[in-house]
Amino acid sequence: MSTISERFSILQSHLEKNCKSKISKISGYVGFIMRKLLFSVLSVGPIPAHVAIIMDGNRRFAKRRSLLQDSIDPASGHRLGFRSLISTIQYSFEMGVKCVTVYAFSIDNFKRSPQEVQMLMDLMREKIEEMSAEDGVFKALDVKINFWGNLELMTEPTRLSAKRAMDTTVHNKGPELSVCVAYTSTNEITHAIEASVRDLKGKDQVQVSDLERNLYSAGCVEPDIIIRTSGETRLSNFLLWQSDFTHLQNPKPLWPEFSLRHLVWAVLEYQRVYAYLKNKKEGIEKNK
Amino acid sequence: MIEASVIASPFLGIFFCLLHVIVSLVRTWSYLVHQIQCLIISSGLLPQYQDINLDRLRHLAVVIDSEDAKNKSKVHQLLCWLSDIGVKYVILYDIEGVIKKSDKAYKKSSANPSETKCLDFAPNMLLIFDMFGMTVEIIFYTDGKEAAAKGANYLCSNYLKNQDDTLNKLGPKFTEPDISSALKAVGHDGPEPDLLLVYGPARCHLGFPAWRLRYTEIVHMGPLTSMHLVL
Numbered sequence: 001m002s003t004i005s006e007r008f009s010i011l012q013s014h015l016e017k018n019c020k021s022k023i024s025k026i027s028g029y030v031g032f033i034m035r036k037l038l039f040s041v042l043s044v045g046p047i048p049a050h051v052a053i054i055m056d057g058n059r060r061f062a063k064r065r066s067l068l069q070d071s072i073d074p075a076s077g078h079r080l081g082f083r084s085l086i087s088t089i090q091y092s093f094e095m096g097v098k099c100v101t102v103y104a105f106s107i108d109n110f111k112r113s114p115q116e117v118q119m120l121m122d123l124m125r126e127k128i129e130e131m132s133a134e135d136g137v138f139k140a141l142d143v144k145i146n147f148w149g150n151l152e153l154m155t156e157p158t159r160l161s162a163k164r165a166m167d168t169t170v171h172n173k174g175p176e177l178s179v180c181v182a183y184t185s186t187n188e189i190t191h192a193i194e195a196s197v198r199d200l201k202g203k204d205q206v207q208v209s210d211l212e213r214n215l216y217s218a219g220c221v222e223p224d225i226i227i228r229t230s231g232e233t234r235l236s237n238f239l240l241w242q243s244d245f246t247h248l249q250n251p252k253p254l255w256p257e258f259s260l261r262h263l264v265w266a267v268l269e270y271q272r273v274y275a276y277l278k279n280k281k282e283g284i285e286k287n288k
Numbered sequence: 289m290i291e292a293s294v295i296a297s298p299f300l301g302i303f304f305c306l307l308h309v310i311v312s313l314v315r316t317w318s319y320l321v322h323q324i325q326c327l328i329i330s331s332g333l334l335p336q337y338q339d340i341n342l343d344r345l346r347h348l349a350v351v352i353d354s355e356d357a358k359n360k361s362k363v364h365q366l367l368c369w370l371s372d373i374g375v376k377y378v379i380l381y382d383i384e385g386v387i388k389k390s391d392k393a394y395k396k397s398s399a400n401p402s403e404t405k406c407l408d409f410a411p412n413m414l415l416i417f418d419m420f421g422m423t424v425e426i427i428f429y430t431d432g433k434e435a436a437a438k439g440a441n442y443l444c445s446n447y448l449k450n451q452d453d454t455l456n457k458l459g460p461k462f463t464e465p466d467i468s469s470a471l472k473a474v475g476h477d478g479p480e481p482d483l484l485l486v487y488g489p490a491r492c493h494l495g496f497p498a499w500r501l502r503y504t505e506i507v508h509m510g511p512l513t514s515m516h517l518v519l
Contacts, residue, residue, distance in 0.1 A: 240498035273490035
């Protein structure tokens with residue numbers, strides 16, 4: 001199995017394969033080395049194992065930049081948001097984060113106009129296929145991808161792309177990327193209750209552990225941080241069950257503006273409260 | 289390799305501390321700015337804060353760190369302030385149930401104990417009473433996930449009773465309204481708060497019932513000991 005350094009070298013060359021300029025290649029490697037140094041400093045303290053992100057602010061960013069007026073591509077805000085997603089995933093995995101979960105599309109988002117929903121589904125399919133390609137990010141980082149949600153609600157081409165991506169990466173041993181699509185937490189809990197009742201054969205009662213075993217996120221550690229960009233303070237029906245001891249953060253930048261320094265700040269804030277949250281979690285688990 | 293990491297460790301530690309000093313300085317500056325804002329608001333100089341309209345705040349939740357919750361006088365003061373500003377329904381939550389165990393102290397302290405409507409539930413059920421003209425609901429950790437398990441068992445027993453139905457032969461099919469009804473039936477229903485205030489060292493809901501947290505605005509207030517009237 002290749003080491004993380006070897007994988008990131010592959011990723012660096014993958015990202016710069018079209019970059020003919022020597023200067024930009026050198027600056028890319030320098031940036032990589034600087035990040036490694038920075039993450040070595042951060043690693044003196046606890047690094048979150050699981051970071052969850054509500055990627056809020058794509059449309060506002062596009063409006064702010066008047067891209068919707070000038071551009072013929074109504075998905076421009078979301079495309080910029082996708083670039084932020086790729087860089088955030090890369091930096092998180094370089095830092096040592098084992099799981100990243102993103103809230104891509106809520107069940108409530110189906111209430112948007114049919115044109116926007118179709119555009120988002122098409123964009124999602126395009127990006128899944130791009131990342132799953134032979135020279136894509138999933139292979140470069142050995143990422144295992146999961147899609148959490150009521151996938152039957154997705155359009156068929158997008159659902160098939162998602163399934164193909166999950167099948168292709170199921171044996172990957174690297175970090176996990178979980179994408180919540182057609183997802184709400186209450187829908188997840190409902191699905192878990194349904195599955196637990198269905199599985200109740202001869203057992204007396206449904207327990208909390210049965211419900212947790214039937215969540216979409218079963219097998220994944222609970223998130224250490226949930227970041228919602230744009231300064232919004234709601235969780236909007238995202239990982240409500242899993243976030244008992246999660247540090248909730250709401251930085252002001254819109255999602256396309258979210259960068260390495262915001263991620264580093266998020267980890268520093270988490271390190272300040274780590275001992276308190278760990279203590280609370282252990283207290284409850286001791287009393288179970 | 290091992291020797292290099294031994295040499296590098298102290299330097300990494302120094303830079304790590306430096307980073308956290310920077311974070312502390314930024315947070316201290318933010319705290320000072322916030323305190324100045326509170327001072328200006330409480331002085332009444334800003335007209336928009338003189339008459340707070342709480343029409344859209346139908347239900348308020350307060351999550352208190354259990355260590356802070358042991359300070360009954362502070363919790364009592366918070367409830368008085370909330371009542372004074374016109375909050376009508378408060379959900380008090382602490383993870384260990386410290387407030388629930390001391391509910392009698394809060395009931396006794398209400399202005400007119402004889403007019404206090406107190407619904408005496410069994411220890412594992414919701415506790416709701418009126419205090420200062422405000423409905424106060426007290427919950428803790430078991431009102432979250434364990435309540436969901438109880439709701440699941442309620443739905444299961446109904447499902448098994450109707451096993452002869454053709455529909456049930458396809459397996460259980462529940463909707464979100466079914467779950468809400470089940471939670472109500474087992475005594476763990478309640479309104480979804482519009483706003484949730486977190487009093488403690490970290491912005492974390494500490495296991496507040498997930499079913500009631502969907503679109504709640506969550507605001508971190510800091511430790512309960514440093515609370516002041518300008519919320």
